[in-house]
Amino acid sequence: xxxxxxxxxxxxxxxxxxxxxxxxxxxxxxxxxxxxxxxxxxxxxxxxxxxxxxxxxxxxxxxxxxxxxxxxxxxxxxxxxxxxxxxxxxxxxxxxxxxxxxxxxxxxxxxxxxxxxxxxxxxxxxxxxxxxxxxxxxxxxxxxxxxxxxxxxxxxxxxxxxxxxxxxxxxxxxxxxxxxxxxxxxxxxxxxxxxxxxxxxxxxxxxxxxxxxxxxxxxxxxxxxxxxxxxxxxxxxxxxxxxxxxxxxxxxxxxxxxxxxxxxxxxxxxxxxxxxxxxxxxxxxxxxxxxxxxxxxxxxxxxxxxxxxxxxxxxxxxxxxxxxxxxxxxxxxxxxxxxxxxxxxxxxxxxxxxxxxxxxxxxxxxxxxxxxxxxxxxxxxxxxxxxxxxxxxxxxxxxxxxxxxxxxxxxxxxxxxxxxxxxxxxxxxxxxxxxxxxxxxxxxxxxxxxxxxxxxxxxxxxxxxxxxxxxxxxxxxxxxxxxxxxxxxxxxxxxxxxxxxxxxxxxxxxxxxxxxxxxxxxxxxxxxxxxxxxxxxxxxxxxxxxxxxxxxxxxxxxxxxxxxxxxxxxxxxxxxxxxx
Numbered sequence: 001x002x003x004x005x006x007x008x009x010x011x012x013x014x015x016x017x018x019x020x021x022x023x024x025x026x027x028x029x030x031x032x033x034x035x036x037x038x039x040x041x042x043x044x045x046x047x048x049x050x051x052x053x054x055x056x057x058x059x060x061x062x063x064x065x066x067x068x069x070x071x072x073x074x075x076x077x078x079x080x081x082x083x084x085x086x087x088x089x090x091x092x093x094x095x096x097x098x099x100x101x102x103x104x105x106x107x108x109x110x111x112x113x114x115x116x117x118x119x120x121x122x123x124x125x126x127x128x129x130x131x132x133x134x135x136x137x138x139x140x141x142x143x144x145x146x147x148x149x150x151x152x153x154x155x156x157x158x159x160x161x162x163x164x165x166x167x168x169x170x171x172x173x174x175x176x177x178x179x180x181x182x183x184x185x186x187x188x189x190x191x192x193x194x195x196x197x198x199x200x201x202x203x204x205x206x207x208x209x210x211x212x213x214x215x216x217x218x219x220x221x222x223x224x225x226x227x228x229x230x231x232x233x234x235x236x237x238x239x240x241x242x243x244x245x246x247x248x249x250x251x252x253x254x255x256x257x258x259x260x261x262x263x264x265x266x267x268x269x270x271x272x273x274x275x276x277x278x279x280x281x282x283x284x285x286x287x288x289x290x291x292x293x294x295x296x297x298x299x300x301x302x303x304x305x306x307x308x309x310x311x312x313x314x315x316x317x318x319x320x321x322x323x324x325x326x327x328x329x330x331x332x333x334x335x336x337x338x339x340x341x342x343x344x345x346x347x348x349x350x351x352x353x354x355x356x357x358x359x360x361x362x363x364x365x366x367x368x369x370x371x372x373x374x375x376x377x378x379x380x381x382x383x384x385x386x387x388x389x390x391x392x393x394x395x396x397x398x399x400x401x402x403x404x405x406x407x408x409x410x411x412x413x414x415x416x417x418x419x420x421x422x423x424x425x426x427x428x429x430x431x432x433x434x435x436x437x438x439x440x441x442x443x444x445x446x447x448x449x450x451x452x453x454x455x456x457x458x459x460x461x462x463x464x465x466x467x468x469x470x471x472x473x474x475x476x477x478x479x480x481x482x483x484x485x486x487x488x489x490x491x492x493x494x495x496x497x498x499x500x501x502x503x504x505x506x507x508x509x510x511x512x513x514x515x516x517x518x519x520x521x522x523x524x525x526x527x528x529x530x531x532x533x534x535x536x537x538x539x540x541x542x543x544x545x546x547x548x549x550x551x552x553x554x555x556x557x558x559x560x561x562x563x564x565x566x567x568x569x570x571x572x573x574x575x576x577x578x579x580x
Contacts, residue, residue: 030356031059038349038413039239042070042232042342045353046261048269049361051334056262062342063233064241075217075230075258076340077246078325079318080141082220082257083186085267087131087302089209090189091283091291094127098196101128101290101301105188110195112155114188119174127192129175130185131302132295136173139166139184142251144321147223147244154191157250179297183254190253201252210263212281213270218259220252227258232342234322237411242322255320261338268329268336271303271314275331292331313365319344326350335363347415352430371429375422382406385424385437385445386468389459390538396462399435400580412579447536460536463548466528466561466578474527483549483564484525486572491519491555504573506542518577521556528552528561540565540574550578 035043042060046053058070078085093099099108104124106113114125119136129135143165145151152164160168169184190201197204202220210218219227223246233245249256273279274288283291291301292314298305303314310332318325324344329336337357339350358366382401391397398409399418406426408416416433418426424437424445437448447460474480482502489500493515497508528550538545546568553562561578 045339046265048336077320077323078257079320081318084316086253117171123175137182137185141183144247144249186254215263218263224258235343247321264338347410388462391459469529490516504543524554526552543573
């Protein structure tokens with residue numbers, strides 16, 4: 001996404017706080033360099049080794065443009081890691097006999113009932129299905145509510161009634177038939193826990209989980225009254241601070257936990273100890289074993305799973321508006337790393353830092369990958385392969401040259417480095433991924449193959465970087481006017497998207513009624529270039545793409561670079577910001 005110009009944060013400005021007076025080490029240097037590259041305002045992490053927290057560190061600032069330092073007591077929104085902690089509270093109730101894993105949830109629900117469907121006649125929706133995302137329930141996730149919004153009640157969220165901003169939570173797939181992520185399911189579970197305990201959800205979780213585990217800097221309160229002075233502000237992908245500094249989530253079990261990395265590390269240790277039979281403070285060993293048993297598609301009860309036996313790891317990622325988080329923990333061998341940032345970032349920054357920690361502490365899951373030795377090639381060869389590639393349906397990868405090297409680009413910022421091996425072949429600097437580029441008879445790059453381990457995928461080239469395009473005369477001004485009408489409707493949302501002409505029905509349906517913020521307040525759309533890609537076999541939103549039109553767009557005083565995907569008959573079937 002082409003964004004307003006922002007100042008690159010120098011390393012010296014990313015203040016560092018550690019749990020001791022130790023001087024900055026190689027981990028600090030690595031984290032600070034990654035934050036500077038990705039322009040992350042603040043980051044905090046905790047490391048568990050041999051079953052105990054061995055390091056907690058904090059970097060940067062709580063609010064972009066401010067000088068309040070992130071400390072070890074700064075709390076972040078955990079996003080969907082809230083589900084893992086809430087799951088522990090639900091399993092505690094199962095062991096108390098107040099909830100059951102395998103009975104109809106409506107046997108427990110009293111303040112609200114899940115409406116029956118044709119799919120629940122043979123099998124009911126159960127708590128086990130909710131915890132493992134196999135209950136067939138709707139609503140993937142929740143955007144939360146602006147600080148100035150009217151907040152819905154939990155029952156209103158469940159029913160999708162005003163002022164709720166998400167659809168009703170219902171069953172539309174046979175329970176157990178498939179894995180499908182559902183934050184809606186955890187919201188049903190939240191109501192179940194309230195009904196059987198007679199307590200508010202934050203009060204129950206404080207008594208049953210947070211307090212016993214020593215998670216003293218954590219709360220499900222919305223907003224976090226007792227921790228408000230310790231909060232970081234969330235930042236969107238474009239660097240803007242979330243209005244009100246953060247959103248409020250009545251969907252507490254799914255997305256509402258405020259916490260620190262050290263407290264989430266205490267959660268991980270609590271699960272590890274229960275799994276080993278060393279503690280039954282929250283759940284027994286047998287329940288912990290169920291929690292870390294694959295129910296379907298590597299999903300346990302509240303956590304995702306990888307490996308087995310001594311190499312079994314459990315994990316969860318989280319995203320709320322302006323916050324990202326990651327928790328990875330070994331079930332048996334006593335390691336864990338938790339990383340939280342006060343930004344939304346789609347790059348590999350967080351897994352890169354986690355991989356650095358694993359290697360630094362010589363963990364059994366540390367990658368043995370060795371950065372390959374580069375083969376020197378002319379910068380013109382690197383520039384030739386730079387551009388955009390369709391790596392999957394509706395999924396575009398951008399590769400950019402930077403100081404004689406090739407990098408993946410995410411949100412207009414450098415991400416993963418690819419090292420030249422010669423002959424139009426590149427290897428990742430950090431993992432087992434190789435890129436091999438193909439040329440036609442004229443020598444032009446037409447696509448690439450991406451190989452990771454034993455898996456190889458072909459990605460056709462969409463086109464060059466926007467910055468390398470030459471200005472062309474608009475060959476069809478009438479078409480550009482129709483495109484502008486579609487883009488303007490995208491920026492308006494609502495009924496404008498229902499009535500605008502010149503768009504495919506697949507794109508109209510997939511875009512929905514929500515306004516697309518980059519086009520809100522559109523004042524100018526200037527043609528730059530057109531490219532014929534009809535032979536590339538690219539499809540967007542159910543229609544084949546024949547051409548891409550490139551424009552400079554001005555909206556709300558901000559200029560962005562736009563790619564418009566057209567069908568052969570001139571209908572808009574997708575719109576992308578040209579990040580690079």
